[in-house]
Amino acid sequence: MKKIFKKGEILPLIGNEGIVVGALEASVQSVFTYPGTPASEIGNLFYKIKENYGIYMEYSTNEIVALESGAGTAFAGLKTLVAMKHFGANVALDALIPLAHTKPRGGMVIVIADDPSCHSSAQSEQDSRILWQNLYLPILEPSTPGEAKEFTKIAFTLSETFQKPVIIRTTTRVSHQGGPVKIGQIKIQKKKGVFKKEKERFDTMPPFVLKQKADLISLKEKIEKYLEKIGLNKISPGKIKEIGAITSGVSHLYLLESLKKFNISLPILKIDSFYPLPSKKIINFLRKKKKIIVAEEIIDLIEREVKILSKEVNPQVKILGKDIVGLVGEMNTEKTSLLLTEALKLKYQRTPKRKIKLPVKRTPRFCPGCPYWSIFNALAKEIKKEKVVFTGDIGCYMIGYFPPFEMQDTSLCMGSSLSLAHGIDKSTKQKVIAFIGDSTFFHASLPNIINIVNNQSNPLIIIFDNQITAMTGRQPHPGTPLKYKTHDGKKEIKIEKILTALGIENLTILDPIKENQLLREKIREFLKEDKLKVVICRHPCRYVNALEKAKLRY
Amino acid sequence: MNILLTGIGGQGIITLKKVLSYAVLKEGKFFRSSELHGLSQKGGEVLVHFRIADQEIFSPLIEKGGADLIISLDLHQASRVVDFASKKTIFIVDNSFSPFFQLKKFSQSDFLKIASPFFSKKIFILEASKICQEKLDSDVYKGTALLGFACFQKIIPLKEKSMTWALKKVFPADLFQKNKKAFLLGKTL
DSSP states (O other), X not given: OXXXXXXXXXXXXXXXXXXXXXXXXXXXXXXXXXXXXXXXXXXXXXXXXXXXXXXXXXXXXXXXXXXXXXXXXHHTTOOEEEEEEHHHHHHHHHHHHHHXXXXXXXXXXXXXXXXXXXXXXXXXXXXXXXXXXXXXXXXXXXXXXXXXXXXXHHHHHHHHHHTSOEEEEEEHHHHTEEEEEEOOOOOOOOOOOXXXXXXXXXXXXXXXXXXXXXXXXXXXXXXXXXXXXXXXXXXXOOSOSSEEEEEETHHHXXXXXXXXXXXXXXXXXXXXXXXXXXXXXHHHHHTTXXXXXXXXXXXXXXXXXXXXXXXXXXXXXXXXXXXXXXSSXXXXXXXXXXXXXXXXTOOOOOOOOOOOOOOOOOOXXXXXXXXXHHHHHHHHHHOOGGGEXXXXXXXXXXXXXXXXXXXXXXXXXXXXXXXXXXXXXXXXXXXXXXXXXXXXXXXXXXXXXXXXXXXXXXXXXXXXXXXXXXXXXXXXOTTSOGGGOSSSOSOOXXXXXXXXXTTOOSXXXXXXXXXXXXXXXXXXXXXXXXXXXXXXEEOOOTTTTHHHHOOOOO | OEEEEEEETTSOHHHHHHHHHXXXXXXXXXXXXXXXXXXXXXXXXXXXXXXXXXXXXXXXXOOTXXXXXXXXXXXXXXXXXXXXXXXXXXXXXXSOOOOBTTBSOOOHHHHHHHHTTTSOSOEEEEOHHHHXXXXXXXXXXXXXXXHHHHHHTXXXXXXXXXXXXXXXXXXXXHHHHHHHHHHHHTTTO
C-alpha cells in the first residue's frame, strides 16, 4: 500500500501529527483511542493510514477499554500506543494504576492531552501530571511538534528498556501547534504477538503487588540516569548567573520569546521528563542562584518539587512561579514576561488595556441542517424552560446551553446526565429531562441507565443520535451504520435493542427532522405522566462522512 | 511576521493555515502556528495564530497588540480581535457578516468605528465573497482570494509561485483549480 510519509521530507505538522509520525518511526503495531479534543487528531490520522502501514487501530468504546485493550496487545509483545484527552485519563485511571505495576513485553506509550484554559473541555482545567504520585511512570513533556515526534520515539525505547508504560503529556498549545517536522525512517514491523504466561509480570495480586510497587519506585534513579545519558533535560547557559529559569512544555517557548523581547540571556533548565524529575540537575542548577523562575502549565507541580529540593542546597533562593502568574488559565508570553520583570526588576509596560467595547462574541451554534437543532426546537415549543430541569452531557448537544435555547442546567462528565437526572428525580417533584448522545451512550451510559431502571426514577431520556462522534471530528462508534465506517468496527450495535433488553417499555425511535410533531407529542406526554420515557432521536449528522471521506494530503 | 487568521467555524481557516504552512516551507522559511479544535469551533469564532520568520521563532501565540497582519473572513470577527492589533497592523477583511442570534446586523462602518480610531489606515475591506460568488459560484473561496490579495500586494513575504504550489499540495485536483482562480482573483480585489 502507498506510504504517506517520505523519509527526509520536511512537513508542516501539528503536535498530534508529530506523535503519529514518531510512533510510525518507532514501528508501532497497535493503536487504541477514544476521540477527545485536544487529542483527537492522533486517532484521526491513524484511522486514515492504518491500512497503509499495516497497523491495528481501533476506536475503542471508551478510554478505559482502549487502555485495557492496549495493555493486552503490549502484554502480548506488540508496540502499542493509546491516546486520550485528560478526562479520558480519569476514565482509564482504574486500569492505569495497576498497569503501572505490570511489565508489558512490547513498548507501550500512553498519550494524555491536557487543555489549559478549557478551550475545548467545558468541565474543568485539569493537570494530568498530578497522577504521577500513584503511577511512578515516566512522563515526558514535549514543547513543539518536532519534539512530539522525537519524544514519542524516545518513549517507546524507554518503555522497552524498562518494561514499563511511558506517558507523553501534551497540552492544547502543543497538540495543536504547527511547525516544520522532518520525517525519519519508518519501518513497519509485522508480527503476531504471543502471550507468554508469567504471573508476577502481568497479574497484580497481593502480596506480590507490593513487591511490584517497590520495583516500580526503584526504577526512578535508573530512568533518571538513562534520560541524562540520552541528553534530555538540557541546561542552556545564560549571561546572567544569579537568576535561572526552569521550564516545561510550551511554557518553555513562551519564556524564550520573552527573553528575546527583553534581550536578556538566562540559564534555562528545560524539564523534558516531569517524572522522573532530573533532581540532581535541579540541585546543581539551584546552587549560587538568587532567584529561580518556574514556567509550567496549570498546577505548580515542578515549582513545588523545586522548592523542596532548594531546602537542601540553597534555602535562600527565591522561587517565582504561580504566585506571580496565578493558578487559573493557560500560560502565554505575557505571563512569562511578567515573571521576568518580577525576577529582574525590569520596567515592563504591559500592553495598555485599551478602552474598546468589543461587540458580542459569536457563540457556537448548530451546523445548518443539524438534527439536534430540531430536537431543541421541539423542546422550546413544548416546554417553559424554567419549569423543567435539563441535565446535559458531552457532545454537540452542549450547544443547547447557548442562546437561543439555553437548555442545559448541569454538565459533569460523560454519562453524568443520566445519574444526575436520577438523583434530581428521586429528590424533587420537578420534571427532569436528560440529554445523552449516541457515542456517549456507548461510552458511559449503560450502568447509569441500568440504575435508573433498577432503582426506578422517571426522567425523560432523549438520546441525541446522529450516528457518529460528531463534536470531535465525526469518528465512528459502535452504533455507527456500516456504510459510514469502512475502516473501523464490523458491527452496528442498536441502542434500542439494549434498551429493550433492560425492560424499558416506553421507548420511541423517531427522526427529529421528519417526525418533529411526533417528538413534540412525546414531550407533551412526558409532561403529563410520571413515567420513565426514552426517545431516540435518530438522524445522521449532516457531515457524518467527513472523516471517512477526507483524503490525506501531505 | 505575525499573522492572525480569523473567521467562523466552517469557513476553512485551518485550511488557509495549511496553505500558508506549505508555502513557508517551500521557501525554506520557518513558521510556528496555533489553532483550536472542538466544541467552540462549531459555528463559533476561530482564531489561528501564524508566525513566519527566516530563523526559528519560539511562541506559537501572538501577543495582544502583536499582530502585523489580521486576515478576517467576517467583519464582526475582525472587530473581535482588535486587541491583537497596533498602529502598525494591516487589516484584510472580507466585506461580509454572517448574522447570529445575538447580533443580526453588523456593517462595514460598525467595524471601522471599532478599528480605525485606534489603529492604522491600512485597512482593506474587500469584496472577496461577492466576487467569488459571481465568478466561482460560491463564496467558500473567499479566504483563498484574500490570501491572493495579501500575496500580490506583497503584504505577506511569500511568492506567488510558492503559494500556488501550496494550494496544489493542500487541495485535490478539482478544488485546486477553483482555489487557484480564487487566488488570482485576489489581484483584482
